[in-house]
Structure formats: C-alpha cells, structure tokens
Amino acid sequence: MSALLDIARTKGVMIATAESCTGGLIAGRITDEPGTSDIFDRGFVTYSNAAKVEMLGIRPKTLETHGAVSEEIAREMAEGAVARSEASIAVSVTGIAGPGSSDTKPEGRVCFGLATPAGTTTETVEFGALGREQVRNATVTHALELILKALQAL
Template identity: 70%
Template sequence: MSLAADILDAARARGVMIATAESCTGGLIAGALTEVPGSSDAVDRGFVTYSNAAKQQMLGVRAETLEAHGAVSEQVAAEMAAGALRLSQAGIAVSVTGIAGPGGSEHKPEGRVCFGIAQPFGTRTETVEFGAIGRSNVRAATVDHALQMLMDALRD
C-alpha cells in the first residue's frame, strides 16, 4: 500500500474529507492522493494558489499577512490551510508554500517550504529546509513531507 492509500483509509476511518492548498507543488499533492483508485470518497478538493492574488481570492489569505511575512512563511501556510478547510467540505486540510528554485534569496533560500495542517480544532505549521537540491527534487520532497504530515495528523 502506498502512503497516499493509507492516508485515504485513515481519512475514511475518521469520517473526514481532505483538501489541499498548494503553491510551490502546483497540485502535485492532490495528484498523489487522487492517483489512488476510489479516492473520491476521501478527497474533497485542491486549491492551486500560485500567485499571491490567488492565495487571497481563493483562500482568504490576508494582504497584511503577505505584506508582513511574505508568501513563504508559516503565517501564510496557516492561513492557506485554514482557508482551505473553511471553504471546502473537508475535515482536514494541508497547505504548502515555498521556494522550489532555482534561486532564492538570503532571507528565503531555495528549498525552504512552509507547511500547514488545519483541522476544526486548530492549525499547526512547520518549515523544512530541503536545500538547493533542484526544483523537481524540492517539489517531490514537499509532496512526501505533506503526505506524511497528513498521515500523522489523521493518526492523532
């Protein structure tokens, strides 16, 4: 069984649907989940919000949060996950926002990804520094980490 299939089983067992809010992965997390046959009873929807405008319009991320912290921040990841939860039929939502590369800056290096998990009782975030391992590797590592966070949250 794949991790994605295990996540879907765990979501079904808890009676919750899953939503994703993705920036740097462009829908790859939702893609990994929906690659599993029969996933439609456990996956509600995915939001691909690559631009700051999309984060605001589709997920309700506040302009003030983007201005104060930047798109690649735990604060934005939290608002993305909470927005996906609020604007869907899901009982759990995962969000990712990061710098897949190439490039970055001194303050926001390539390979930095911020994650959020939102459930009705609250939202938690974390940041992972994958390093300058190349765009496709950062995106793949982000999908794997997001799926593991979903699994862990569904087990709690």
C-alpha cells in the same frame, strides 16, 4: 498512500490541499488512487499571491508583512482551505522550489500548514538546493506524512 486513504475512510474524514510551490502535485498524488472522491474534497492551486487572497482569503497585510513563503501564510492557506471546502483536514505548502533564492529565503525552504479539528500547526522545512523537482517531490512526501499523522491522531 493506501494507509492514508484507509484511515480517512474509516474515520469519515475529507481532505483538502492548498498548494503553491507544488502546483497541485499533492492533490494529484492523493487522487492517483481510484475512488478517492469519498475522502478528497478539493485542491486549491494558488501559485500567485492574488490567487491566495482570492481563493483562500489570505489577508493582504499578512503577505505584506511576512511574504508568501512564511508560516503565517501557510497557516492562513490551510485554514482558508478548510473554510472554503467540505474538508476537516487541509494541508498547505508555500515555498521556494528553485532554482534561485533571495537574501532571506533560500532555495528549498518550504512552509507547511496543517488545519485539523484540533487546530492549526505550521512548520518550516529546509530541504536545501536539491533542484526544483526534488524539492517539490520532498514537499509532497512530507505533506502526505503530515496528513497521515493528523489522521492517526483523530
């Protein structure tokens, strides 16, 4: 974590998060370190679809077409977090931590978005049915790795 914070400080970058299935755990992990207000602007916890629309500007049509657990929504969440904050990098997560799944979206599927000055990327990771806590922890770790790689590339 200290490497992420040090690089963000050195590069003068502010970070934001847009979280669904992690419920704010990524923001919590970043702000566990004292003095992070100089690199962390805010976290959006948008657990419901209504919150995604209201707080991040997710298009209802995207939700209707692709569902909340999709790379399309992860993209809009990350871009919405940058647009509604002072951050230049935002990570977003939306997924099924479990227990349970649907016919098309299994437990442990998490879609990530990463908005940076160079553009927005998305990916889906299948963590598997590890249990709710393990899926959420794996999601936090992966999101922090995405932020670190983005900072290193700046």
